Protein backbone atom coordinates (compact mmCIF):
# COMPACT_ATOMS: atom_id res chain seq x y z
CA UNK A 21 0.00 0.00 0.00
CA UNK A 22 1.21 3.54 -0.66
CA UNK A 23 -0.43 6.24 1.41
CA UNK A 24 -2.43 9.08 -0.09
CA UNK A 25 -0.43 12.30 0.17
CA UNK A 26 -2.33 15.03 2.00
CA UNK A 27 -1.49 18.20 0.10
CA UNK A 28 -1.42 20.97 2.71
CA UNK A 29 0.10 23.43 0.27
CA UNK A 30 -2.86 23.15 -2.12
CA UNK A 31 -5.42 23.19 0.72
CA UNK A 32 -3.76 26.30 2.21
CA UNK A 33 -3.84 28.04 -1.19
CA UNK A 34 -7.58 27.48 -1.54
CA UNK A 35 -8.17 28.63 2.05
CA UNK A 36 -6.20 31.83 1.33
CA UNK A 37 -8.27 32.41 -1.79
CA UNK A 38 -11.48 32.11 0.24
CA UNK A 39 -10.07 34.45 2.92
CA UNK A 40 -9.12 36.94 0.19
CA UNK A 41 -12.68 37.03 -1.18
CA UNK A 42 -14.22 37.46 2.26
CA UNK A 43 -11.61 40.09 3.23
CA UNK A 44 -12.86 42.12 0.25
CA UNK A 45 -16.45 41.71 1.47
CA UNK A 46 -15.34 42.82 4.96
CA UNK A 47 -13.66 45.95 3.59
CA UNK A 48 -16.80 46.85 1.63
CA UNK A 49 -18.97 46.55 4.76
CA UNK A 50 -16.64 47.95 7.42
CA UNK A 51 -15.06 50.72 5.31
CA UNK A 52 -11.57 49.54 6.31
CA UNK A 53 -9.29 46.58 5.82
CA UNK A 54 -9.01 43.81 8.41
CA UNK A 55 -5.62 44.26 10.13
CA UNK A 56 -3.05 41.82 11.53
CA UNK A 57 -0.11 42.93 13.70
CA UNK A 58 2.86 40.57 14.05
CA UNK A 59 5.55 41.19 16.67
CA UNK A 60 9.03 39.70 16.31
CA UNK A 61 11.63 40.08 19.04
CA UNK A 62 15.23 39.28 18.09
CA UNK A 63 16.78 37.74 15.01
CA UNK A 64 15.98 34.05 15.03
CA UNK A 65 16.45 33.13 11.34
CA UNK A 66 13.45 30.80 11.05
CA UNK A 67 11.17 33.29 12.85
CA UNK A 68 12.31 36.07 10.48
CA UNK A 69 11.28 33.93 7.49
CA UNK A 70 7.89 33.06 9.04
CA UNK A 71 7.14 36.70 9.95
CA UNK A 72 8.06 37.96 6.47
CA UNK A 73 5.85 35.28 4.96
CA UNK A 74 2.94 36.25 7.25
CA UNK A 75 3.21 39.92 6.20
CA UNK A 76 3.37 39.04 2.49
CA UNK A 77 0.39 36.66 2.64
CA UNK A 78 -1.66 39.11 4.73
CA UNK A 79 -1.27 41.82 2.09
CA UNK A 80 -1.91 39.33 -0.74
CA UNK A 81 -5.24 38.48 0.93
CA UNK A 82 -6.28 42.15 0.95
CA UNK A 83 -5.71 42.74 4.65
CA UNK A 84 -3.49 45.34 6.36
CA UNK A 85 -0.20 44.09 7.81
CA UNK A 86 1.51 45.82 10.75
CA UNK A 87 4.99 44.44 11.40
CA UNK A 88 6.86 45.24 14.63
CA UNK A 89 10.46 44.08 14.79
CA UNK A 90 12.11 44.66 18.17
CA UNK A 91 15.75 44.14 19.20
CA UNK A 92 16.87 40.97 21.00
CA UNK A 93 17.40 42.88 24.30
CA UNK A 94 13.84 44.31 24.40
CA UNK A 95 12.59 44.44 27.98
CA UNK A 96 9.44 42.76 29.25
CA UNK A 97 7.94 46.20 30.02
CA UNK A 98 8.60 47.50 26.49
CA UNK A 99 7.04 44.43 24.92
CA UNK A 100 3.98 44.61 27.18
CA UNK A 101 3.63 48.32 26.34
CA UNK A 102 3.59 47.48 22.62
CA UNK A 103 0.93 44.78 23.15
CA UNK A 104 -1.15 47.32 25.10
CA UNK A 105 -0.89 49.82 22.21
CA UNK A 106 -1.94 47.18 19.70
CA UNK A 107 -4.85 46.13 21.95
CA UNK A 108 -6.09 49.72 21.87
CA UNK A 109 -5.57 50.28 18.11
CA UNK A 110 -8.88 50.00 16.20
CA UNK A 111 -7.05 49.25 12.92
CA UNK A 112 -5.61 46.07 14.45
CA UNK A 113 -7.95 43.06 14.59
CA UNK A 114 -5.37 40.39 15.32
CA UNK A 115 -2.13 40.33 17.30
CA UNK A 116 0.49 37.60 17.03
CA UNK A 117 3.71 37.54 19.03
CA UNK A 118 6.11 35.25 17.17
CA UNK A 119 7.42 32.41 19.34
CA UNK A 120 9.84 31.48 20.72
CA UNK A 121 10.71 34.75 22.50
CA UNK A 122 14.28 35.35 23.72
CA UNK A 123 14.92 33.54 27.02
CA UNK A 124 14.85 36.64 29.27
CA UNK A 125 11.19 37.33 28.38
CA UNK A 126 8.17 35.77 30.11
CA UNK A 127 6.33 34.28 27.15
CA UNK A 128 3.20 33.35 29.09
CA UNK A 129 2.81 36.82 30.59
CA UNK A 130 3.24 38.51 27.19
CA UNK A 131 0.70 36.25 25.48
CA UNK A 132 -1.77 36.64 28.35
CA UNK A 133 -1.67 40.42 27.85
CA UNK A 134 -3.17 40.14 24.34
CA UNK A 135 -6.86 41.03 24.24
CA UNK A 136 -8.82 37.76 23.76
CA UNK A 137 -10.77 39.51 20.95
CA UNK A 138 -7.48 39.95 19.04
CA UNK A 139 -5.87 36.65 20.04
CA UNK A 140 -5.53 35.19 16.53
CA UNK A 141 -2.98 32.66 17.83
CA UNK A 142 -5.58 31.31 20.28
CA UNK A 143 -3.04 31.10 23.10
CA UNK A 144 -4.41 33.39 25.83
CA UNK A 145 -5.94 31.77 28.94
CA UNK A 146 -9.37 32.98 27.76
CA UNK A 147 -9.02 31.34 24.32
CA UNK A 148 -7.64 28.15 25.88
CA UNK A 149 -10.55 28.07 28.35
CA UNK A 150 -13.12 28.65 25.59
CA UNK A 151 -11.70 25.77 23.56
CA UNK A 152 -11.81 23.46 26.59
CA UNK A 153 -15.42 24.48 27.33
CA UNK A 154 -16.52 24.09 23.70
CA UNK A 155 -17.36 27.82 23.45
CA UNK A 156 -16.74 29.86 20.28
CA UNK A 157 -13.34 31.53 20.24
CA UNK A 158 -10.06 31.70 18.38
CA UNK A 159 -8.17 28.41 18.06
CA UNK A 160 -4.38 27.93 17.60
CA UNK A 161 -3.47 27.89 13.90
CA UNK A 162 -1.44 24.69 13.49
CA UNK A 163 -3.95 22.40 15.28
CA UNK A 164 -6.92 23.99 13.49
CA UNK A 165 -5.13 23.59 10.15
CA UNK A 166 -4.37 19.94 11.00
CA UNK A 167 -8.03 19.34 11.86
CA UNK A 168 -9.13 20.87 8.54
CA UNK A 169 -6.82 18.47 6.68
CA UNK A 170 -8.11 15.50 8.71
CA UNK A 171 -11.77 16.34 8.07
CA UNK A 172 -11.10 16.89 4.38
CA UNK A 173 -9.43 13.47 4.20
CA UNK A 174 -11.72 11.43 6.45
CA UNK A 175 -15.06 13.25 6.68
CA UNK A 176 -16.48 12.43 10.12
CA UNK A 177 -13.88 11.67 12.79
CA UNK A 178 -16.47 10.44 15.28
CA UNK A 179 -15.49 7.31 17.20
CA UNK A 180 -11.95 7.16 15.80
CA UNK A 181 -8.95 6.51 18.07
CA UNK A 182 -6.53 9.44 17.92
CA UNK A 183 -3.06 9.68 19.44
CA UNK A 184 -1.42 13.09 19.75
CA UNK A 185 2.32 12.80 20.42
CA UNK A 186 3.40 15.98 22.21
CA UNK A 187 1.74 18.14 24.84
CA UNK A 188 2.75 21.69 23.94
CA UNK A 189 0.44 24.67 24.44
CA UNK A 190 0.93 25.60 20.75
CA UNK A 191 0.01 22.21 19.25
CA UNK A 192 -0.44 19.08 21.39
CA UNK A 193 -2.99 20.26 23.97
CA UNK A 194 -5.26 22.25 21.62
CA UNK A 195 -5.07 19.45 19.02
CA UNK A 196 -6.32 16.97 21.62
CA UNK A 197 -9.20 19.33 22.53
CA UNK A 198 -10.20 19.72 18.88
CA UNK A 199 -10.19 15.96 18.29
CA UNK A 200 -12.22 15.41 21.46
CA UNK A 201 -14.78 17.92 20.20
CA UNK A 202 -15.03 15.79 17.03
CA UNK A 203 -15.88 12.78 19.24
CA UNK A 204 -12.54 11.01 18.82
CA UNK A 205 -11.16 8.87 21.65
CA UNK A 206 -8.00 10.83 22.37
CA UNK A 207 -4.70 9.83 23.95
CA UNK A 208 -1.99 12.43 24.55
CA UNK A 209 1.40 10.75 24.51
CA UNK A 210 4.68 12.41 25.51
CA UNK A 211 8.30 11.80 26.48
CA UNK A 212 7.32 9.83 29.63
CA UNK A 213 4.68 7.65 27.92
CA UNK A 214 5.44 3.94 28.40
CA UNK A 215 5.51 1.67 25.33
CA UNK A 216 4.93 4.58 22.94
CA UNK A 217 5.02 2.40 19.77
CA UNK A 218 2.23 0.21 21.23
CA UNK A 219 0.14 3.27 22.12
CA UNK A 220 0.58 4.74 18.62
CA UNK A 221 -0.24 1.38 16.97
CA UNK A 222 -3.81 1.57 18.37
CA UNK A 223 -4.55 4.85 16.58
CA UNK A 224 -6.63 5.51 13.48
CA UNK A 225 -5.27 9.07 13.58
CA UNK A 226 -1.70 9.95 14.60
CA UNK A 227 -0.66 13.56 15.11
CA UNK A 228 3.10 13.80 15.63
CA UNK A 229 4.22 17.03 17.30
CA UNK A 230 7.32 16.19 19.32
CA UNK A 231 10.08 18.02 17.48
CA UNK A 232 12.27 14.90 17.05
CA UNK A 233 13.35 14.20 13.47
CA UNK A 234 11.84 11.01 11.99
CA UNK A 235 11.04 9.52 15.41
CA UNK A 236 7.77 7.79 14.44
CA UNK A 237 8.56 4.62 12.51
CA UNK A 238 6.41 2.59 10.11
CA UNK A 239 6.32 -0.30 12.59
CA UNK A 240 4.52 2.02 15.09
CA UNK A 241 1.57 2.58 12.75
CA UNK A 242 -1.71 0.72 12.37
CA UNK A 243 -2.00 -0.13 8.64
CA UNK A 244 -4.23 2.47 6.98
CA UNK A 245 -3.84 5.07 9.76
CA UNK A 246 -4.03 8.77 8.86
CA UNK A 247 -0.80 10.51 9.88
CA UNK A 248 -0.46 14.25 10.44
CA UNK A 249 3.18 15.26 10.80
CA UNK A 250 3.52 18.61 12.54
CA UNK A 251 7.31 18.41 12.97
CA UNK A 252 9.60 20.72 11.02
CA UNK A 253 13.21 19.69 11.71
CA UNK A 254 16.28 20.78 9.80
CA UNK A 255 18.89 17.96 9.59
CA UNK A 256 22.62 18.85 9.57
CA UNK A 257 23.77 19.65 6.01
CA UNK A 258 25.29 16.88 3.88
CA UNK A 259 28.95 17.55 3.05
CA UNK A 260 29.11 20.31 0.43
CA UNK A 261 25.47 21.37 0.93
CA UNK A 262 24.57 24.79 2.31
CA UNK A 263 21.43 23.71 4.17
CA UNK A 264 20.28 20.46 5.75
CA UNK A 265 17.17 18.60 4.61
CA UNK A 266 13.82 19.47 6.20
CA UNK A 267 12.12 16.44 7.78
CA UNK A 268 9.13 15.86 10.02
CA UNK A 269 8.69 13.85 13.22
CA UNK A 270 7.63 10.83 11.15
CA UNK A 271 9.96 8.66 9.10
CA UNK A 272 8.10 9.54 5.92
CA UNK A 273 9.97 7.19 3.54
CA UNK A 274 8.93 4.10 5.49
CA UNK A 275 5.63 5.36 6.99
CA UNK A 276 4.04 6.03 3.59
CA UNK A 277 4.12 2.27 2.90
CA UNK A 278 1.91 1.56 5.94
CA UNK A 279 -0.26 4.66 6.49
CA UNK A 280 -3.51 5.21 4.61
CA UNK A 281 -2.83 8.93 4.24
CA UNK A 282 0.05 11.13 5.39
CA UNK A 283 1.15 14.78 5.30
CA UNK A 284 4.60 15.42 3.79
CA UNK A 285 7.23 17.78 5.22
CA UNK A 286 7.54 20.31 3.70
CA UNK A 287 4.17 20.99 2.06
CA UNK A 288 1.86 19.44 4.66
CA UNK A 289 0.81 21.11 7.90
CA UNK A 290 3.33 24.01 7.69
CA UNK A 291 1.53 26.06 5.00
CA UNK A 292 -1.76 25.61 6.87
CA UNK A 293 -0.37 27.50 9.89
CA UNK A 294 -0.23 30.83 8.07
CA UNK A 295 -3.42 30.27 6.04
CA UNK A 296 -5.35 29.64 9.28
CA UNK A 297 -3.75 32.72 10.86
CA UNK A 298 -5.22 34.82 8.03
CA UNK A 299 -8.57 33.08 8.50
CA UNK A 300 -8.49 33.74 12.28
CA UNK A 301 -7.59 37.40 11.67
CA UNK A 302 -10.57 37.87 9.39
CA UNK A 303 -12.89 36.09 11.85
CA UNK A 304 -11.63 38.46 14.57
CA UNK A 305 -12.21 41.46 12.28
CA UNK A 306 -15.83 40.51 11.61
CA UNK A 307 -16.46 39.96 15.34
CA UNK A 308 -14.65 43.17 16.35
CA UNK A 309 -16.93 45.15 13.99
CA UNK A 310 -20.02 43.39 15.41
CA UNK A 311 -20.64 41.72 12.02
CA UNK A 312 -21.76 38.13 11.57
CA UNK A 313 -18.87 35.86 10.56
CA UNK A 314 -19.67 34.57 7.02
CA UNK A 315 -20.35 30.87 6.50
CA UNK A 316 -17.33 29.00 5.24
CA UNK A 317 -14.76 30.99 7.20
Ligand SMILES: Nc1nc2c(c(=O)[nH]1)N[C@@H](CN(C=O)c1ccc(C(=O)N[C@@H](CCC(=O)O)C(=O)O)cc1)CN2
Pocket residue numbers: 070116117118119120141161162190252266285286287288289290291292293294
Ligand atom coordinates in the same frame (compact mmCIF):
# COMPACT_ATOMS: atom_id res chain seq x y z
N1 LIG B 1 3.11 32.79 17.76
C1 LIG B 1 3.41 31.68 17.05
N2 LIG B 1 4.67 31.30 16.93
C2 LIG B 1 4.96 30.18 16.21
C3 LIG B 1 3.93 29.45 15.56
C4 LIG B 1 2.60 29.89 15.72
O1 LIG B 1 1.63 29.25 15.21
N3 LIG B 1 2.38 31.01 16.47
N4 LIG B 1 4.26 28.37 14.73
C5 LIG B 1 5.63 28.07 14.42
C6 LIG B 1 6.21 28.72 13.21
N5 LIG B 1 5.31 29.04 12.09
C7 LIG B 1 4.55 30.16 12.21
O2 LIG B 1 4.73 31.00 13.02
C8 LIG B 1 5.38 28.34 10.84
C9 LIG B 1 6.09 27.17 10.70
C10 LIG B 1 6.19 26.55 9.46
C11 LIG B 1 5.59 27.09 8.34
C12 LIG B 1 5.74 26.49 6.98
O3 LIG B 1 5.09 26.89 6.04
N6 LIG B 1 6.67 25.52 6.81
C13 LIG B 1 6.98 24.98 5.50
C14 LIG B 1 8.50 24.82 5.38
C15 LIG B 1 9.21 26.12 5.56
C16 LIG B 1 10.73 25.99 5.40
O4 LIG B 1 11.16 25.70 4.31
O5 LIG B 1 11.45 26.20 6.41
C17 LIG B 1 6.35 23.60 5.31
O6 LIG B 1 6.21 22.88 6.32
O7 LIG B 1 6.05 23.27 4.18
C18 LIG B 1 4.88 28.25 8.48
C19 LIG B 1 4.76 28.87 9.72
C20 LIG B 1 6.54 28.46 15.58
N7 LIG B 1 6.24 29.75 16.10
